[in-house]
Amino acid sequence: MSAGPSSSAKIPATIVTGFLGAGKTTLLTNLLTEAKGKRIALIVNEFGDMGFDGSLVDGCADPNCAAEEVVELTNGCICCTVADDFLPTMEMLISRDQAPDHIVIETSGLALPQPLVRAFSWPSVRNRVTVDAVVTVVDTAAVAEGRVAADEAAVAAQRAADEALDHDSPVEELFADQLVCADLVVLNKSDLVDAETLDRVRQSVAARVRPAVEIVAAERGSLAADVLLGRASASEDDMTGRAGHHEAHHHDDDDDHDHDDDHDHHHHHHDHDHDEFASHVIETGVFAGLDDIRDKVAAAMAVPGVLRIKGAVAVAGKPAPAMVQAVGPRVETWFARDARAPGRLVVIGLSGFDLSRIEDILRATVAA
């Protein structure tokens, strides 16, 4: 479907999805080199961190790299933060004097593309931006072996580490959702399979995408920029047939849902609890300083079963809240530029972790 004349002035936005390890970073790095001359704004999901950020932001020092700027979303689940995080980012980009020529959004593959595409119907965005294409990157070698990703355990861990993600549906359903929402499927890592296997994977993928969706094979994500960009799919106007499992599930009890209530989206839709995982919000007091936060959060992370701690807390004598992100042994703290309501930490872990012990550690602050 081509964008009509009235929409020709819209900024095209490409959504790239695919599981960890499929080759999104490789594909985007290649694209940003290919697309020089275009001003591209890149929006990456937090989980892009696991390999993206460093390499790509550094890559932007490269004069060959077309990325004008890299914007990082603060939460791993776009579908839960469309109103709070994604839309303000888009509004910021399109209100620039020099708006980008193209916007590329990389998602983790765990936050599904459907709610993101729907967000382009939001009033402040719909007249200025259109979804050029949803590009789904597939690990051909993994799929040939009956898996969705080369390292499914890593995908599971990535998912477990973010309380904002849906933990209910099997990972195969997320894969099906990525495929059904695609305007273009890239069968990446084609170098790892023989021609016959590639053909078999192509056929099985073709059976799982919408009619007429293009499927291209790639090695190291190497595709010409005009294969990836300029597809004018206007995906946001073409949601028919794209609905995934995840959405069908969440919409069962809310048929009237539309973008008007996206502001409340995560309050009434997503129940991210799962038997295997638990997340709890702990109200915290005022910490003595960043070292104090790091020590206490590290102690809480050491409690068996804890996978992740994140949030914003108050620090004595500081007007700005300190942001906290802890995954594994790494605890990061920094002062936020904008004043978010501090005083809450979300603790995510395997069900049954010792919450009261963690509360004792994290609540031992200088003031209540």
Ligand SMILES: Nc1nc2c(ncn2[C@@H]2O[C@H](COP(=O)(O)OP(=O)(O)OP(=O)(O)O)[C@@H](O)[C@H]2O)c(=O)[nH]1
């Ligand atoms: N053999 C082979 N390896 C590839 C190909 N594309 C990517 N890789 C490798 O696969 C690994 C994962 O690639 P990334 O580009 O980091 O994939 P990604 O995990 O989707 O990206 P992020 O989730 O953003 O980190 C890296 O070691 C790449 O070098 C390919 O076409 N063939």
